[in-house]
Amino acid sequence: MNVTGHTRSPASIRDVAAAAGVSYQTVSRVINGHPSVRPATRERVLAAIDELGFRRNTAALALASGRSRAVTVLTANTTHYGYASILQGVEEAARAASYAVGISVLESAEEAAVAAEVRRAADAGGGLIVIAYDPAGVGALAAVPAGVPVVGVVETPASPPSGDRPWVWTDDREAAYEATRHLLSLGHETVHYVAIPSSTRRTSARTSGWRQALKEAGAPQPRPVQGSWGPAGGHAAGLKLARDPAVTAILCGNDDLALGVLRALHETGRAVPDEVSVAGFDDAPPSAYLTPSLTTVRLDFTGLGRAAFALLHGVLEESAPVAPHPVSVPELVVRESSGRAPAGR
Amino acid sequence: MNVTGHTRSPASIRDVAAAAGVSYQTVSRVINGHPSVRPATRERVLAAIDELGFRRNTAALALASGRSRAVTVLTANTTHYGYASILQGVEEAARAASYAVGISVLESAEEAAVAAEVRRAADAGGGLIVIAYDPAGVGALAAVPAGVPVVGVVETPASPPSGDRPWVWTDDREAAYEATRHLLSLGHETVHYVAIPSSTRRTSARTSGWRQALKEAGAPQPRPVQGSWGPAGGHAAGLKLARDPAVTAILCGNDDLALGVLRALHETGRAVPDEVSVAGFDDAPPSAYLTPSLTTVRLDFTGLGRAAFALLHGVLEESAPVAPHPVSVPELVVRESSGRAPAGR
DNA sequence: GCTCCTTGTGTGACCGGTCACATTCATGCG
DNA sequence: CGCATGAATGTGACCGGTCACACAAGGAGC
Numbered sequence: 001m002n003v004t005g006h007t008r009s010p011a012s013i014r015d016v017a018a019a020a021g022v023s024y025q026t027v028s029r030v031i032n033g034h035p036s037v038r039p040a041t042r043e044r045v046l047a048a049i050d051e052l053g054f055r056r057n058t059a060a061l062a063l064a065s066g067r068s069r070a071v072t073v074l075t076a077n078t079t080h081y082g083y084a085s086i087l088q089g090v091e092e093a094a095r096a097a098s099y100a101v102g103i104s105v106l107e108s109a110e111e112a113a114v115a116a117e118v119r120r121a122a123d124a125g126g127g128l129i130v131i132a133y134d135p136a137g138v139g140a141l142a143a144v145p146a147g148v149p150v151v152g153v154v155e156t157p158a159s160p161p162s163g164d165r166p167w168v169w170t171d172d173r174e175a176a177y178e179a180t181r182h183l184l185s186l187g188h189e190t191v192h193y194v195a196i197p198s199s200t201r202r203t204s205a206r207t208s209g210w211r212q213a214l215k216e217a218g219a220p221q222p223r224p225v226q227g228s229w230g231p232a233g234g235h236a237a238g239l240k241l242a243r244d245p246a247v248t249a250i251l252c253g254n255d256d257l258a259l260g261v262l263r264a265l266h267e268t269g270r271a272v273p274d275e276v277s278v279a280g281f282d283d284a285p286p287s288a289y290l291t292p293s294l295t296t297v298r299l300d301f302t303g304l305g306r307a308a309f310a311l312l313h314g315v316l317e318e319s320a321p322v323a324p325h326p327v328s329v330p331e332l333v334v335r336e337s338s339g340r341a342p343a344g345r
Numbered sequence: 346m347n348v349t350g351h352t353r354s355p356a357s358i359r360d361v362a363a364a365a366g367v368s369y370q371t372v373s374r375v376i377n378g379h380p381s382v383r384p385a386t387r388e389r390v391l392a393a394i395d396e397l398g399f400r401r402n403t404a405a406l407a408l409a410s411g412r413s414r415a416v417t418v419l420t421a422n423t424t425h426y427g428y429a430s431i432l433q434g435v436e437e438a439a440r441a442a443s444y445a446v447g448i449s450v451l452e453s454a455e456e457a458a459v460a461a462e463v464r465r466a467a468d469a470g471g472g473l474i475v476i477a478y479d480p481a482g483v484g485a486l487a488a489v490p491a492g493v494p495v496v497g498v499v500e501t502p503a504s505p506p507s508g509d510r511p512w513v514w515t516d517d518r519e520a521a522y523e524a525t526r527h528l529l530s531l532g533h534e535t536v537h538y539v540a541i542p543s544s545t546r547r548t549s550a551r552t553s554g555w556r557q558a559l560k561e562a563g564a565p566q567p568r569p570v571q572g573s574w575g576p577a578g579g580h581a582a583g584l585k586l587a588r589d590p591a592v593t594a595i596l597c598g599n600d601d602l603a604l605g606v607l608r609a610l611h612e613t614g615r616a617v618p619d620e621v622s623v624a625g626f627d628d629a630p631p632s633a634y635l636t637p638s639l640t641t642v643r644l645d646f647t648g649l650g651r652a653a654f655a656l657l658h659g660v661l662e663e664s665a666p667v668a669p670h671p672v673s674v675p676e677l678v679v680r681e682s683s684g685r686a687p688a689g690r
Numbered sequence: 691g692c693t694c695c696t697t698g699t700g701t702g703a704c705c706g707g708t709c710a711c712a713t714t715c716a717t718g719c720g
Numbered sequence: 721c722g723c724a725t726g727a728a729t730g731t732g733a734c735c736g737g738t739c740a741c742a743c744a745a746g747g748a749g750c
Binding site: 063102 | 631
């Protein structure tokens with residue numbers, strides 16, 4: 001119990017040592033759980049810690065030991081559902097491990113700006129988790145200096161993750177493949193795709209899963225429509241697609257895009273799902289309550305964030321084994337926005 | 346230019362000092378912009394810093410100076426639009442001031458858990474920004490030990506903010522008042538309210554603004570319906586309200602709730618806005634693209650986050666004057682979901 | 691009985707910065 | 721010309737921990 005109410009500078013291990021009648025090193029041993037401390041001594045030290053309200057100074061710990069027990073998440077945005085959920089997952093796992101979580105937003109995708117932000121984040125010590133679903137994130141991942149522990153959360157593994165620079169991912173390719181097959185199975189001649197900004201110049205995982213499903217079914221492969229991240233982009237893309245009466249099924253890179261597409265179809269008088277079927281990606285909470293409710297693919301972003309932290313934790317503490325990547329399988333959720341292709345034509 | 350490619354331990358000010366032929370203290374003066382350094386000396390030091398790729402060690406800085414140039418945001422959630430936007434605003438302002446941003450989620454509202462989390466966050470040094478829109482956040486704000494710099498982001502100022510524990514807020518009361526008046530002006534006899542979980546046992550600002558508008562208009566004051574944060578809660582509340590044919594106007598504590606209400610009305614066959622008008626709160630990005638698009642009150646969460654950081658920054662660096670709280674005025678956005686009350690009855 | 695190892699504890703240096711103070715040198719002024 | 725003054729720089733201690741090592745006491749092995 002701490003009786004003195006007034007603010008004093010916080011107690012250090014030497015204060016605790018003096019109170020317990022031992023040396024500061026013994027206190028250090030107690031707080032680090034070192035075995036060779038006599039039980040009676042340990043008791044006395046713990047009592048002193050409690051009485052003085054001692055808390056280990058994180059700055060001193062980081063300086064002296066080199067370990068900072070912190071991770072920084074680098075992301076292009078904190079408000080998109082997927083990103084925010086990954087962050088929440090990271091935080092959850094980090095909290096359980098008594099790690100601090102930092103956040104650093106990549107405002108621009110411009111190379112120099114990204115590099116500067118990565119340096120700043122690396123300065124905080126600890127490890128980095130980079131959300132690399134977009135160009136800014138991909139650039140950040142590439143700009144991480146050698147020697148800095150980092151885990152990437154990527155759309156797809158472009159090359160097998162190496163031990164010191166591991167990745168986690170959901171199988172977006174498979175997910176897009178499943179969603180596309182679902183739409184084709186409803187009798188649609190083909191499926192159009194409204195893409196999120198691709199993370200690289202190369203084809204994204206979602207795009208390639210969609211394309212493969214079309215190919216296997218021998219369906220025509222229309223060009224993907226480039227969208228943005230938000231509903232506005234989906235709306236613009238939707239207006240374009242609505243003009244073409246041959247379009248009867250649209251897969252969208254995320255639920256926000258799908259929302260914009262739904263709106264565009266409504267505005268142009270095309271009924272969903274009677275005339276056009278729409279499917280999204282992510283299963284954000286609102287999607288189930290839209291009218292029509294949205295067929296989509298549920299992804300476990302929170303789990304992804306937890307897995308990313310687990311991996312990084314393994315890298316940071318040689319002791320903890322590097323866990324495998326338990327990425328959950330995406331799940332197709334069929335709702336009202338997808339239905340049988342209109343009969344005849 | 347740093348020619349040696351292999352990883353070495355990062356350069357310290359003593360390394361820089363040796364390279365520049367000065368003492369470490371002079372290097373410290375240069376990096377801190379101290380005036381009394383001869384320009385020629387400064388040049389040499391800067392050249393050495395550049396060559397060695399010197400970066401100030403944040404842990405050592407924090408330990409020696411006591412200032413950690415960091416803020417931690419305490420919040421109950423990172424995925425809700427308002428919370429995530431506030432975080433984004435804080436990060437933006439912090440980045441501009443070269444501050445690191447930490448994030449700490451209050452998973453439970455249970456008192457001991459909240460207190461532990463607050464202690465952990467305070468350990469990181471720097472200041473705290475507490476998002477106190479909900480019970481967990483309010484508890485956290487109360488649990489912050491004296492002496493720790495903190496700024497609260499609150500729904501409404503329960504008491505005038507004091508200098509060392511300032512608050513920022515948007516005028517939710519006024520916003521709810523305006524939204525309610527809008528609905529009344531359309532001829533609705535009264536307006537029902539679906540509430541977000543209140544931050545305190547006392548009436549929330551939104552609730553009280555709504556109530557005042559009803560009172561001034563001499564309209565009946567129905568009991569608010571208790572919702573949750575997400576669309577599911579809105580849906581449940583909407584089903585309840587839909588049963589009552591006298592209900593023609595519904596104000597919701599946030600856009601997610603409104604979405605759930607819209608869905609419930611759709612399911613029960615009540616047309617919006619012809620039979621029932623609905624208004625939300627926050628103007629989340631999807632709201633403009635719903636069908637019908639949602640009448641709502643736009644709040645500047647990002648600006649709120651920026652203001653919170655500015656305030657905290659002022660507290661942390663005595664030099665920087667504590668800026669006034671430039672909270673922007675909420676703005677009513679009228680869209681399709683609100684319309685004239687149904688004629689007759 | 692002596693060495694040797696183990697257990698428990700203490701001492702000094704160190705991490706990379708900052709701070710308070712000392713020192714040097716050039717300049718201004720009576 | 722001598723001395724106070726201020727600019728430019730250096731020295732040592734310190735922040736609060738950790739680490740490597742020294743050292744005392746007690747038991748095992750010969």
